[in-house]
Amino acid sequence: MGKRDLFTLEIIANNLMVTTEEMFYAFARTAKSPVIYEVLDFAVGMTDAEGNLIAQAPGVPGFSGVLDFVARKVLKKWGSDLHPGDVIVDNVPYDAGTHLNDVTLAMPMFYRDELIGIILSKGHWSEVGGAAFGSWNPNATEVYQEGLIMPCVKLYDAGKLNKDVLEMILSNSRLPEYTKGDIEAQVASMRVAMKRVYRLIEKYGIDNVLRAMRKLIEDGEKYAYQKLKELPKGEFEAEDYIDAALAGTDKPVYVRVKVKITDEKFIADFTGSDPQVNISINSPFPATVSGVREVYMAVTDPHAYPSGGFFKPLEVIAPEGTIFNPKPPAPTSTYWESMAFASDLVWKALAPHVPEKLTAGHFLSIIATIVGGIDDRTGEPFAIVEPQPGGWGAGYDMDGTSGLVAIGDGDTYIASSEVYEKNFPILVERYMLNTEDGTGHGKYRGGFGVIREYRILNSKAIVTIQVGRRDFPPWGVAGGMPGPGNRVPLL
């Protein structure tokens, strides 16, 4: 390969990354559900013909590791039955997903007769049916109560829409118009990406494009090994408990990890963690992997380009039937609370050893909050759905950050009190740092959590809050004390 080709490959590789970004914005811009275009609760990417991630653009960190699972599942199930113009739809949590709301579309890319890659787009659909509106069902005991399962079936077959499948999907949604709009936007944005890849092939030739794809994976791998070298080697362990109330169990759920780092491997082994539970917080294996990938990124390079190569040294072990790898028909619609523990355990195990990358623990729970009812003033329904911010741990050279969303959230905005007071019958009495426990102790203090006090001005409202880390508070490091647990007093 000539030296000049090297720069050409670099330019093609850059274009593939930008293509992914373009697909991301095209979907964000055209989707019909606010959860897509405002919360950016989706991820797009592409893999090579073997299902190795070439490039991805996640809108939330929890989506950093789920696309390649779908690609490999599609290849395994459909193999030689894939054709140009196919679009496959999948939302099965256990082997390729998170919860039923997160639906992945996969579009194989062909050059002449040869499969060259798969374009993927996974988005949070507002509605996939099930017992509860929004398909978010903390009381579910089986996945069947959480919505429609779409088991890696063809939505488009060789370019032809499979109307029956679509009709079945739409008939199971309480918001069929939104679902239809989102599917159309998702497919259209994937086609934008495919077109751009074909243009690159036209301009630079198929061989160069395939080489650039490989290069992205190889560069990622090379970089990962460089970064692994900088990490301490050995075995690091951590254990914790998920609150019984959150898990719907008699006693708290025991979770543990053993992290093993060598020059070639980064292994997170969750063996020994408790079995899956009968409530919706189970974290499907791909979600568990995502959770680990977040911390893997944090300790290697938070700004690294996350390709399949970059994640290659990472191995996650979680025995089937446990909270981190549940078997069907375990419910998973609020999987994020356990997934956060997968991140947190790895973080906790490594925090004392990688202080320049990790702080002490944080409040962890998304604290998903719903306040809803019928507005007395207008007779119209209203609903606040939000995560809560909290305190983050101190570092070896810094105070902890105060009032920040949890690890499961990323560039997620907490709503303005003024917007709430205008739109909803509530008054935000207090939204401030929680300094009740004093201003912190030790050389560097943990970040302050927040007090968020709502006065409901309506005659009636329903409040649903799923809160973790109440009984088992955030952990300290290097002699630091634990932080206070999360609380939801109703006055």
Place this chain on the structure above:
Amino acid sequence: MHIRLGVDIGGAFTDLVAFIEETGEIIWVKGETTPLNLAEGVINVVKKSKVNLEKVTMFIHGQTLVINSIVTRDGAKVGLLTTKGHRDVLILQRANRRDMYNLRYRKPEPFVPRYLTLEVEERIDGTGNIITKLNKESVVKALNKLLKEGVESICIGFLNSYLNPVHEKEAKKIVLEELKKRGLNIPVTISSEVTREWREYERINTAVLNAFVKPKMKEYLSVLEKEVTKLGFKGKFLTVLSNGGMASFDFAKELPIYTIESGPVAGVMGAVAIAELIGERNIIALDGGSTTTKASLVEDLKPKVTSDYYVGRDRFNPGYPVKVPTIEIAEVGNGGTSIAWIDSVGNLRVGPKAAGAYPGPACYGKGGQEPTVTDAYAVNGLINPNYLLGGEMRIYRDLAVKVIKEKIADYYNISVEEAADAIVMIANENAANAIRIISVQKGYDPRDFALIAYGGSGPMFAPFIAEELEIKKIIIPSVPPGVFSAWGMLLMDIRHDTIISNVMKVEEGNLDKINEVFREVDERLYEIFREEEGIPPENIIIFHYADMRYKGQEHTVKVPVKTGTIAAKDLPEIIARFHEYHEHAYSFKLLDSPVEIVNFHGVGIARVVKPKLKEIEKIDGRLDDAVKEERRIFIKGRELVVPVYDRVKIPREVEGYGPAIIEDPTSTVLVLEGQRFLRDKYGNIIIGFKS
């Protein structure tokens, strides 16, 4: 004779452009920026220009004091009064983790520390009603505490003041009285005077930044007024606002935050003026600066003015929100002094680090030790060693060769020309990709736009970008690219924007309320024009916009609506227009969904007669006569010998073909193979593609 002066302070240079109204003649002068005493650099260029200040009618100024003061955190010690229960608004911000894989994430440091943020007893609810009256004692008590701490500027930001500013106004009055009693002259900023938009963090932060820069800006503008007046100036002092208009110095002393982007927006306004002159309506204004390249998409000759602006925001930093009307400008890539480097896995990268003015590229001979984009140009013959900065600065090609060889070429074991070529290609690719993304994000196709390129490196980047993005037309203005922003200042109107948030459904029952808010917007505009500009209502043209959305959505779309009272019969048209704009921006419409107005946006404009570009003389003669030399260049992996045209000798409207270089002492334009060019009647170089 009447003269108009535009003076623009940039990082390295302070530029002056004088326009003589009677003859259409333009004079320009460049001088060094004097960071320690900015006024000195301004006075220096004014003197250097030898313009008779007694003949100058307008002194139009764009400065970087406000943005620099914020970026370097060199401003006043500010004290903040907030609503009880909401003291931590500046610390909480929006609680987002923009750098999402960084588990040691730190938020931007607030501009007022917690101990200088004090609560006051008062409360207005989400409908604008007072539920707790302002407690005067609590204001005085908090003020005393702040004064004891030695604050130099005071900011007041209460919850829901966007709906009802009465408590903020009352508190301001109390504070001013107390300050007067104590014989103190400390400026007071209240959030509702800075903006009436909702979202407390964004509004209060904007007000805090205003308070932070206010004492310094006030001082600076006063000194400048005094010094320029001393030189005989009797005209009107005007400053460039971020909205692409001008305002009096008095306005800028009160609300300096409104001038935060004054340099870059002037360039966009210049580009718009050129587009209008030559009949283009949709343009991408491309400003190739020293450290970054900026781009602004302008549709139908109207720059997009929104208050969605942040200081210091990037991929990993949320930055600080500044809710003042600002022309949308995006940073799209590398500048002329961006540094090339090799990453740990052996890929060549360009930027984001830049050599800036000091030490600058290696070829400047000022000690720069890193290879930059400009060095790559010098190595490959794309810039004329004798010409940079009007021939005032020499280029040392050998230094560029050395640094590119050692830092890049040797690593890859390639020739220095190949290495320089790769740097140029990667820098261009970065910019092209970034423009693609900003277009897609807003629902535009770059192919529908013409590219107007200015700034030091804009004319160099543009032909590559156009090729990559299939843009059909490039315009390189005849105004020297280095003083383009200063020139753009001469093409502005006096303009003020007022935005008031107040969410309501667009329906007949709300007509009175809708008209009432727009009336409030207009009154505010008339008041600003009357008090700050001395311009009566009859000389002001007002435009109305509404930021609208489907009920339940968060994001809005700006829609022009009729000025004057809206009647029931106008509503269907307004709603229809919203559907249309929404579909353009987001590709769908929800015809059955209720529609809301969120922000009422009024634009007041007092027109100023604009200078016209003079037509250039018709030169008889052939294109070949303009060739001053043939030069060996290296580009896209090939060595070529190309003609170098002397720009001012190119005959009018005669077509030439690339590959070619067009030069004048202030800029270089590269025309690629497959592109054609001509010099239009105003002296602009227009580049297109051979069909």
